[in-house]
Amino acid sequence: DAGITQSPRYKITETGRQVTLMCHQTWSHSYMFWYRQDLGHGLRLIYYSAAADITDKGEVPDGYVVSRSKTENFPLTLESATRSQTSVYFCASSDSDYNEQFFGPGTRLTVL
């Protein structure tokens, strides 16, 4: 199916564990983005990627790691999860850095 998907949709983990959130898009968009959404903060950019093997930090990158070995995938890893990383995570893709973005359905992550 064409589009952008995220997995898992829901995840509960414990403090200190490593967690990887997956994002996959079928449009061959060059740009991909990771956001977190928290009450009172809106959407905040964590990392973005302009192409395979090119990634850059956003507004709140601490505690997160990304990679992009293939154009269609952009996984986000929390190397040692903390309670403050409890949030809803959205992945998005775009054909440029300033055109419309297409969002995935989100992953709700709870860190206990």
Place this chain on the structure above:
Amino acid sequence: SQQGEEDPQALSIQEGENATMNCSYKTSINNLQWYRQNSGRGLVHLILIRSNEREKHSGRLRVTLDTSKKSSSLLITASRAADTASYFCATGGSYIPTFGRGTSLIVHP
């Protein structure tokens, strides 16, 4: 920060009324985009207006852009209960677009 800032934070209206929300930004832009987010869902792109455009329509949506004031407005005419959602603006330019906190719109049937 380059982010758009939406105003008001919350808006409550009756079905059939018009809803207007505003967005202000700080630097020059190539375009400005409006998105909608229904509860528990990802954002959905509504409309993009380029910096050389002043007004754009899409169905019941009307967007205006005033680059001299660095502001934009989104008007939803004849609102429906299904328009209940959060609305975000994002500006596109020589930087990665960032989103504000959004306007939460509630349309009462």
